Amino acid sequence: MTTVVNDMDRPVRTTFLPFAAPSIGEEEIAEVLDTLRSGWLTTGPKVKRFEEEFAARVGAKYAVAVNSCTAALHLALEAVGVGEGDEVLTTPMTFAATGEVIRYLGATPVLVDIDPVTMNIDPQRLTEVAKKAWRAKAVIPVHIGGLMCDMDPIMATAREHGLAVIEDAAHTFPSTYKGRMVGTISNITCFSFYSTKTITTGEGGMATTDDEALADRMRMMSLHGISKNAWTRYTAAGSWKYDILFPGFKYNMPDIAAALGLAQLRKADAFHARRAEIATRYTQAFGQLPDCLETPPGAAAGDLHSWHLYVLRLHAERLNIGRDEFIEELKKANIGVSVHFIPLHVHPYYQETYGYSPNDFPNAYQSYLRSISLPIYPKMTDDDVESVIAAVTTICRTHVK
Numbered sequence: 001m002t003t004v005v006n007d008m009d010r011p012v013r014t015t016f017l018p019f020a021a022p023s024i025g026e027e028e029i030a031e032v033l034d035t036l037r038s039g040w041l042t043t044g045p046k047v048k049r050f051e052e053e054f055a056a057r058v059g060a061k062y063a064v065a066v067n068s069c070t071a072a073l074h075l076a077l078e079a080v081g082v083g084e085g086d087e088v089l090t091t092p093m094t095f096a097a098t099g100e101v102i103r104y105l106g107a108t109p110v111l112v113d114i115d116p117v118t119m120n121i122d123p124q125r126l127t128e129v130a131k132k133a134w135r136a137k138a139v140i141p142v143h144i145g146g147l148m149c150d151m152d153p154i155m156a157t158a159r160e161h162g163l164a165v166i167e168d169a170a171h172t173f174p175s176t177y178k179g180r181m182v183g184t185i186s187n188i189t190c191f192s193f194y195s196t197k198t199i200t201t202g203e204g205g206m207a208t209t210d211d212e213a214l215a216d217r218m219r220m221m222s223l224h225g226i227s228k229n230a231w232t233r234y235t236a237a238g239s240w241k242y243d244i245l246f247p248g249f250k251y252n253m254p255d256i257a258a259a260l261g262l263a264q265l266r267k268a269d270a271f272h273a274r275r276a277e278i279a280t281r282y283t284q285a286f287g288q289l290p291d292c293l294e295t296p297p298g299a300a301a302g303d304l305h306s307w308h309l310y311v312l313r314l315h316a317e318r319l320n321i322g323r324d325e326f327i328e329e330l331k332k333a334n335i336g337v338s339v340h341f342i343p344l345h346v347h348p349y350y351q352e353t354y355g356y357s358p359n360d361f362p363n364a365y366q367s368y369l370r371s372i373s374l375p376i377y378p379k380m381t382d383d384d385v386e387s388v389i390a391a392v393t394t395i396c397r398t399h400v401k
Contacts, residue, residue, distance in 0.1 A: 017384055031259035047258040050265070058189075060209060062208065064218045065204065069170045079217040082107050088110065089110045090139065093368070098142055111344065111360075113364055120149040121141050123153035126139065127153070133161075140167070141168065144309070144340070145311055147298075147305050173191055177303060190207050202257055223249075292397075292400050312371070
């Protein structure tokens, strides 16, 4: 990065810092080349290895690799029996996939507002909504940014009302909750390996479970609902004969993607350590600006936050610019940023279909209006981190009332 120094003795960027970027090295390249040379490109031995190693890493009995977290969520809901006319409880503070997979099955998403501090689904509100949701079949808690939801009360509510729990852990590897690893707490946990996530396969996802029947159902439905996948059909020990048992989907992960995942999994601890280091540096710096902004909470003592995201929330009433203008100032300073998330109930589809208005879920809406996600990924240098701190600090000091 080319820099100059400002009056804070911190670097000011003259080149653009992307909001997110994958960390790909020679190890990933070697794994992919090995796959290409093997002649087996689609779902095969490396997918099997990736499933086994990922399951072992999180401590789950079974893992099913698929082509996205969206696919994992869809398969999970189908496996627990969600169908036409059912309801699924979830948070409005999430990406499109969490809501749309519910609609894929003809079910209705029932939204529950968030805790204003953690931005995760509010367990108390979940209990209140569950009492009235007579057609509810499942709940999808979403761990925003990598901070795990308060799972004990969520699981208690689910047990009381007979709900399956499917965690949207797209942000959350390798977080922990009360000493328990993500992927081992609920009926099914769904992970993302999209290019911006804590480990990546380019595009990809995984579903973990301790229930063999659920794992078998998701695996079968991930490849057309047929009785044998390509690996078992086309190896020397396989058979050409297969049966279509159910109308399934085309969600399988190819070996090329799994090759990336295997290399990334070996680096997961180092990646997490760097993200946590950056988050600590941000929190130390931005904690000096309480009149301007609020830093995100960390995990409880002894637990891990994955730090997939670092979300600042502005005290807009104390600034003479709004959130969107703050973002524009960061862009002028060559800092790439994003917003997580535009809540589901703010989008036209949900407003037109369910009659939602922004203040129906006020905590989610107000958090959205105040939020800015900063760059946080292992490839960032110390100078990159300092340039983000300098830009945010300068904007705050310039625009605080």
